[in-house]
Every structure is written in C-alpha cells, then in structure tokens.
Amino acid sequence: MLEGSRLGELADRNRIRVRPLPAPRGIVSDRNGVPLVDARPAFTVSVVPRELEDRQTVLATLSVLLKIPYTELDRALAATPPDSPWPVRVRRGLTFEEVIPLEEQRAGLPGVTVALEPRRAYPSGRLAAHLLGYVREASPEQLREGRYRPGALAGQSGIERMLDEFLRGRDGGEQVEVEVSGRPLRVLDRRAPQPGADVTTTFDRRIQETADRALGDAAGAVVVMDPRNGDLLALASTPAFDPALFTGAIERDEWLRLVRDPQHPLLNRALRAYPPGSVFKLVVAAAALQEGLITPSDRLPCPASMQIGNRTLRNWTPEDQGPIDIERAIARSCNTFFYRLGLKVGIDRIARYARAFGFGQATGIMLGDEKVGLLPTATRASLPPPSPPIAPLRM
Secondary structure (H helix, E strand, O other): OOOHHHHHHHHHHHHEEEEEEOOOOOOEEOOOOOEEEEEEEEEEEEEOHHHOOOHHHHHHHHHHHHOOOHHHHHHHHHOOOOOOOOOEEEEEEEOHHHHHHHHHOHHHOOOEEEEEEEEEEOOOOOOOHHHHOOEEEOOHHHHHOOOOOOOOEEEOOHHHHHOHHHHOOEOEEEEEEEOOOOOEEEEEEEEOOEOOOOEEOOOOHHHHHHHHHHHOOOOEEEEEEOOOOOEEEEEEEEOOOOHHHHOOOOOHHHHHHHHHOOOOOOOOHHHHOOOOHHHHHHHHHHHHHHOOOOOOOOEEOOOOEEEEOOEEEEOOOOOOOOOEEHHHHHHHOOHHHHHHHHHHHOHHHHHHHHHHOOOOOOOOOOOOOOOOOOOOOOOHHHOOOOOOOOOOOEO
C-alpha cells in the first residue's frame, strides 16, 4: 500500500500519452482573395523521451529510415529531459510514401509517433518571398520570450514574422490512452486547437508577378504603391528564395548554398540595398518650387554631362536635351538638370524637405529588415527634430 501511489503514477505514465495538436496557421491572401500562403497536411515524426526503452537503438533505426544523421537526432533530444511526456519533433513535412517504412516498423520503435499536422505552403514558390517571409521552429531567442513551446513554428521574416501573433493561433492537445506498443486506445481528454486568423493584404498578385517578370534574373527590386492611399501593391526583390525550404528540415548543403550565394538571395533589396535614386528628384523639385528658386516655366540646361569640382557628373542619356522646364525634367528624369537645381537649393534645405517627405526615417512597414537612411547636412543644427513620415505604409 505504501508504494501504491508511486506505482499508480508509473502506470499512468506508461499508458497515457500527451499529444499536442498544432493550430493551423492563418491564410495570407492578396487584395482579391487569392491565397499567397496556405496550409496543407503533412506527416511529422516525433519522439516521446520518457517512452524510449533503448534510446540508441531507436535513434539508430530512425536515422536509417528517415535518412537523418544520428547526431542530428541525438541533438534534437538533448535539450529535453529524458522523463518528458512531450513529443519532440525530429522531422516535419514528410509524405505518405516517406512514412511507410517507419509505419512498417512501428512495433519495434516504442516512443516514436507519426502525426498528420498542417504544413505551411507557398503556392507561388519564390513569388514575393521576401514580402511573405518564412516559418521555422522557434529560435532560442524566441523561446526565451516565453510565448513558444520547444518545437513550435514561428515566423522568422516578412509578414510571417510581423503578424505571427495573429497567424499562429493557439495549439490544443490530447491525453490519449495507449497500449504498451503505443497503439492508441481512447482519448481521455481533448482541447481543440484554435486556428490562426486569416489575413487579407493590400498586395495584388498580378502586379507582383509582373514586377517579378520585369526583374527576371537580374538583381534588383520593385516597389509599387497606390499614390491615392499609400497601399503597397507589390514588393519584389530578386534573386529570391523558396520559403517552402524552411517548412521542413532544410538540408545543411541547401542552407550553405543560400548564405554563401554571392547574389545574396536572402537579402530584401527593396528595404535595404539601394539609395532612393531618381525618386529623390521630386524632393529637390518640391524644395525649389516651395522656396521660390524656380518657377514651372523656368528652363535649365540638360546636357549629357557637367563638371562639379574635379568630378564629371553624367546624365543617363548621352544626348544633350537642351533647356527644359521642371515638368519635362521630371518626365525625362534628367540628372544634370537636378544636379544644377540641387546646387541652387543647397544641402540643408534639401535635407529639411527630404525629412518632410519621410526620408531618413523608417517607413513603418515592419517587415524586419528595414534600414533607416542618412540625410547629410552642412550643419547638423539646421535639421528639425525627427518627425513621422507623411503617412504610414499600408499592407
């Protein structure tokens, strides 16, 4: 009788299995309801540490059947106490054909479970990869936040990270009575998972596809906005990556290929690779008009090149465009016209107007990789205190 309580507890541990029920992540759609990110069922293999009778033998068998290095499986279990009732996921995203050999040997693999779980799917492959982002198991830093269980999926970049709290939902769980072999007998208790929220963005897949086709294989970026309300319609960055690579266990060689690629496919060029370019000509034009340094009818030369100090600054076209007004200079994007006009406006006034337009500040897009630009001035004191952009970007 003195041992009754302890033996009863051991018996429960042998026959009751705790099985998490992952919540399906929400679907991300474009403005027309076309899914950009979806969820599809796939098989997950897990190991329950306290049910392992012969750890080395089980892991060695799994290593052969799943083609996973033994050291990788051992490392996956190393951070979990050996008496833990919680399954440790060792491989996600398996197909039915891939789990057949495992199911055939399940009787000799106590502590190993196979479950059907929702897997993140990206129907368009690399399209908008930097915008959408990707999910992976929560990093050590994310686990320390206390919002994730070990093995839980978490957004790591793009919209997947920015809206992770809404997309991931709330996991459920079951207490299942099992036989000694691990075969389920009945469900003792169940808490249903709460699916994540679906998200409709301002993006238009058709425009995004057009931007990607225009870039082709070149390294570059395209951002398309609706000037009437600030809606972001497309955000393309090439070269890109396939977000689906991260939904399962990404192979080491594949990861090294991505991070060592000299074209940096993981870099979001739309947010942190380029200066503003010809867009900045509008800032110079607005400053000159507002300060009365030029009128809409005034004309300035638009030569093929001009000399400033010991530097030769060139137009984008080798032809001399002759004297043109500011409207035509904007339409033709004449470099030399705006170099000359910029000298009239002066560096401090350019910086002041640029700040009014939102340059030198974060746009608030919240995708995670944005870098704040610099606004050079002749005298730092000439700039007013930082202020928010004219209007936040809408996604």
